[in-house]
Amino acid sequence: MKCKICKETANIKLDYCGLKLCKPHFIEYIQKRAKRTIKRYQMVRREDKIAVALSGGKDSQTLIHILKQLYMDSNPLIGIHIDLGIDNYSQESAKFVRILCDELEVPVQIINIEKEYNFTIDMVKNNKKIKRPICSNCGLVKRYVLNAFAKKFGVNVLATGHVLDDEVSILLSNLVNGNFEQLIRGGPFLPSTDVSMIARAKPLYEISELETTLYAHFNNISFIGTPCPYDVNATVSSYKEITNKLEENQPGSRYLLLRNYVKIYKKAFKTYNIEKQQEILHCNVCGGPTIRNVCAFCSLRKKMEGNE
Amino acid sequence: MKCKICKETANIKLDYCGLKLCKPHFIEYIQKRAKRTIKRYQMVRREDKIAVALSGGKDSQTLIHILKQLYMDSNPLIGIHIDLGIDNYSQESAKFVRILCDELEVPVQIINIEKEYNFTIDMVKNNKKIKRPICSNCGLVKRYVLNAFAKKFGVNVLATGHVLDDEVSILLSNLVNGNFEQLIRGGPFLPSTDVSMIARAKPLYEISELETTLYAHFNNISFIGTPCPYDVNATVSSYKEITNKLEENQPGSRYLLLRNYVKIYKKAFKTYNIEKQQEILHCNVCGGPTIRNVCAFCSLRKKMEGNE
Structure with a gap:
């Protein structure tokens, strides 16, 4: 299997288009994409x-x-x-x-x-x-x-x-x-x-x-290999x-x-x-974007403070 | 397993709604649907x-x-x-x-x-x-x-x-x-x-x-159990x-x-x-509905007659 670009040994073949690429040309290809x-x-x-x-x-x-x-x-x-x-x-x-x-x-x-x-x-x-x-x-x-x-x-x-x-x-x-x-x-x-x-x-x-x-x-x-513990x-x-x-x-x-x-x-x-598009309002608490008076984040925050 | 309607023995349970039905009530249910x-x-x-x-x-x-x-x-x-x-x-x-x-x-x-x-x-x-x-x-x-x-x-x-x-x-x-x-x-x-x-x-x-x-x-x-020979x-x-x-x-x-x-x-x-909707025309050969001068059926028919 040879790289389409440089004819050196390819490391990967992409199923959706049949393209075979070596490591450096795969990297270049992804950046271009x-x-x-x-x-x-x-x-x-x-x-x-x-x-x-x-x-x-x-x-x-x-x-x-x-x-x-x-x-x-x-x-x-x-x-x-x-x-x-x-x-x-x-x-x-x-x-x-x-x-x-x-x-x-x-x-x-x-x-x-x-x-x-x-x-x-x-x-x-x-x-x-x-x-x-x-x-x-x-x-x-x-x-x-x-x-x-x-x-x-x-x-x-x-x-x-x-x-x-x-x-x-x-x-x-x-x-x-x-x-x-x-x-x-x-x-x-x-x-x-x-x-x-x-x-x-x-x-x-x-x-x-x-x-x-x-x-x-x-x-x-390097990246974290384990999923979030709540991600089910x-x-x-x-x-x-x-x-x-x-x-x-x-x-x-x-x-x-x-x-x-x-x-x-x-x-x-x-x-x-x-005609049904909702207008963007500003949250009464933080000024952030919302479609209600108080945004969902500030509502959650208030709940976490035990004020609601 | 009992029929939801008559409480007799049910013959079928429908997964998408959990409904259990006997034969006559299943037939009635499908007709109603x-x-x-x-x-x-x-x-x-x-x-x-x-x-x-x-x-x-x-x-x-x-x-x-x-x-x-x-x-x-x-x-x-x-x-x-x-x-x-x-x-x-x-x-x-x-x-x-x-x-x-x-x-x-x-x-x-x-x-x-x-x-x-x-x-x-x-x-x-x-x-x-x-x-x-x-x-x-x-x-x-x-x-x-x-x-x-x-x-x-x-x-x-x-x-x-x-x-x-x-x-x-x-x-x-x-x-x-x-x-x-x-x-x-x-x-x-x-x-x-x-x-x-x-x-x-x-x-x-x-x-x-x-x-x-x-x-x-x-x-x-009764119905034909075999598929059409061309159906692949x-x-x-x-x-x-x-x-x-x-x-x-x-x-x-x-x-x-x-x-x-x-x-x-x-x-x-x-x-x-x-705005892009195509107008319905009438086929020059058979008068049937088409979006061209001659409908696809009449074109096929002509090909089968060897005239094209």
Whole structure:
């Protein structure tokens, strides 16, 4: 098996397109693919300050490595990691984030939510008054904190490590369950439509988990190998099983579904919904973006203070 | 296990809703479900003449049995079967259609395409000049012939035996592949928008293959058990495998996807596409509905006559 580019021994064959590549040309190929996604969806403008949300996992570690190569000469780049206060797991995650950012010479901000907001995800998990699943609350906290600190640090675009596998599974789940709001808001790029909201980009939207794993491996990028102890989301796993089967039967079909969603379906859903779109309000407590008087994060925070 | 309705021994438990039913109450339940689908999508008006497209397979045999029970006192009902000229298979199919229609005392019209149009599906299959897959051509022939003869027989609505399993597999395939035209035209009911087109209804749209199989079994309905010799559509099987897995992991999700498609997505796609909709023309040769000068059926027929 020979590399398509240099004819040396290939290390990988990509099923969805038949391409055979050696290690260096695979790395180059993935960087080019990420760049294509960024350009295609106009994620980064000249002089934008970019922040990468770092969890310590393989996808976001790979993402900051790629963005460093693509933007080191043109755009300011920082990492933001949230210390969620999940026992052992959070300490471990932060370690991997620090190691990589040191290596890449990318400044990193570690936000400790206990210091900032007086509660941790472990405390939310153990609070019996809180009924919402822990993964929903954790997602809410991460979105809020990342947005708030990205704003504080003067960031223009917040990049997250969402990969094709996750995105297509969530898309299928949203299609099955008729989550129309999420179908309208989903996709690779959410531009800032209000001064309180930082634009969000997913540069790995069209890159698979297998590819980020190989990219990390070929570049000796270390990452936290264990999943979050609370991550037992059976529904997501179930949709992942199905979309993996789809890919196995017809390589490339996950990408195709995502592309058609962004190119056609999402636009159609948006047009259809035009009159029902909710106005963005500002939270009475923190001033952040919300569709209610008090944002979901401030409501959670209040509950954790025992004031409600 | 006891029947939810009569507390006698139940013969079946439906996974997607947990309902346990005995034989007679299962039959009643399926008839009610078909009636709900017909009402929900306004498929049949008072005094409409209904034709059922009969292939001899379990789904269309079940359909005519159900429609006979639902409409025997109110609407004229006939069966239409097309003798496609597929060796052995066509003779066998016609036999099962005749047996059931005799039993049900429903008049049946058998259309022999060789007599009517001077070619058979076997001849199309063996014609090396014809490149389109045989299943596409056969589908085209069936749609055309059913419409033409339904019109001739004064039919107002043509009912076909498409079941949930097929519909959701085709829907997923259309979503993945971005078949936007089909996504707009798909669904349980296609009303007549032109005098040349008979309305098409799928009363089993929300009923699964397992349910039609059981319905046929419980009613001693005989049907052709072997698939069409040309039916080796790997793509459809692949999507069926995936949607079956979806159903297995989360019972009821196939129905949910179809409902959300009809209730929301299809409407959104239609709205989005409003300016691009193609006008229906009439074929220069046969006068039937088409979007070109000569309809696809007449083009095929001409090829089979060797005139092209």
